[in-house]
Amino acid sequence: MPQLTTPLTDALGLDVPIVQAPIGSATCPALAASVANAGALGMLAVTWRDETVTREAITETKQQTEGVFGVNIVADSDAKSVPTETHVEVCLDEGIDIISFSFGDAAPYIEQIHSRGGVVLQSVGSAAEAKDAVDAGVDIIVAQGWEAGGHVQSEVATLPLVPRVVDAVPDTPVIAAGGIADGRGIAAVLTLGATGAWLGTRFLLTEEAYVHRLYRRRVIEAEETDTVYSTLFDEGWPDVPHRVIENGTVAEWKAAEQPSTERPGEGDVVAETGDGNPVRRYEDSLAVPEMSGDVEALPLYAGQSVGLTQELQPADELVAGLAEEALAALERAD
């Protein structure tokens, strides 16, 4: 394994400065554990899981790795039913000591986590937000650029965002997120001053990621120009911009001149969960393997790095390859 040590790898005990983003329902114990086993930071997403399921996911991950993994919690209460404080408590009880927050303020939970020896990450979309977070006691900043997939926190692209954030919080490790899918992107954000790279879309194409085969197929085929940034898939988590691969739902909405109400097929059931529950058009539901119906009509979350995301791999193999590519890119440029 090549060496790429940074203040982030030192702080978290990683071998490589790579983070598997908490890609909603697509992350799972097998994915987080495989990433952790390769020396990177694996992540579970607990926001849409109740306490019992959260506990089970953490336990199952621990059984598969001695490596480092954490959890992400969306702080925005519109996104979920479980209070953030409860989620934090459950994770701490289960021995998790790396907790990242997105879409909201980590401040109310920092003492709760620090008092149990934990580390707090917060995603931000600007230099000002980074400074506020660090002033409140956040330990590590995630700077997420506009080209990121899924729900997006910034209107600033990663390349001009990261150096601004690094300058704003010079004593805090900054992880760059958005637009990174290969070793060149990792090398690039390290030269910008980031101490690590947070990749989401790229991890969709791992054998472990919990995604429907039609979603995976669209990730493989999509070009860098094929994603759309909007607030279209708003049922379940309203008014938050997100990036998806253009699909039938997006195309019909565009053809109808992008109405904000009475959209084409509003409320139609387009798919079904494995339990037989209906999934409606415009729902914030990631396409998981057991779904049936018109799965392609669901939000196919992906960032603009989807153009660089083509090869299905085991996650640990992916991490090792990314680290090698990053080192090679740095050596080539220097």
Add this chain to the structure above:
Amino acid sequence: MPQLTTPLTDALGLDVPIVQAPIGSATCPALAASVANAGALGMLAVTWRDETVTREAITETKQQTEGVFGVNIVADSDAKSVPTETHVEVCLDEGIDIISFSFGDAAPYIEQIHSRGGVVLQSVGSAAEAKDAVDAGVDIIVAQGWEAGGHVQSEVATLPLVPRVVDAVPDTPVIAAGGIADGRGIAAVLTLGATGAWLGTRFLLTEEAYVHRLYRRRVIEAEETDTVYSTLFDEGWPDVPHRVIENGTVAEWKAAEQPSTERPGEGDVVAETGDGNPVRRYEDSLAVPEMSGDVEALPLYAGQSVGLTQELQPADELVAGLAEEALAALERAD
């Protein structure tokens, strides 16, 4: 001067892989010559200049430098009155051998330029456009990301765009544009596989750039979150997305819920040129020094890298500093 040689510096005879973007009326002989004198590529913008003024600008630049400079021509006929072929002929006659095209296809002019020993650059916004340009005979590709200032060719950010373009045209030098304002950004795009960095916004803050002091002041003060991407300033060059610093005109239009017609103050004269000609709200007119009136209401073109653009410097000193910073960033990351 530190050494940063790439296939681009080899191809064009530069000392450093830095290009001063053709920033419309803000570029001038003094700027292009100062950049060229520092070993980077200086550029003149001739699109809005008639043949006589174009000849004068080239002659004046030559008198001030033995270095390398080229011209940019917007190929879109909506943007101008002089036919592109005429512009190309005038430049070739004046001994220019580096001609870059943006917003349109360079293909019709490639033979004309190659037969006179010239080099053709074309700006693109996707991997597919890059491939088409190289297939048509373009020598060097400029990949311009969405976070760029002024008129913008892509909806893809620079970080995910550049590696895609590099992979699409592996035998052609690729210059990265958009989001770069310091040595860290230059280092980052070199690690992505670019052979050079094209900076526009950063060169607005040079002593030579031909910009009104109020425009310069706004560039100094703007944060990375203060730019707006729209088609608002459409009079003179309609329907092409561009990025500006938010100003009074943008704020009033946003407050009016972004109408596409009957916008606030539509057609009002807001400023005056040095010759006493009226400048209307929503006109595609860069704020140059001799203008008077409400100059702040004009399009204050800038990219998201404006947050990193704070220090007014002579252009040659800026170039030397950028090269040193880029080398330092590569050394730090490796």
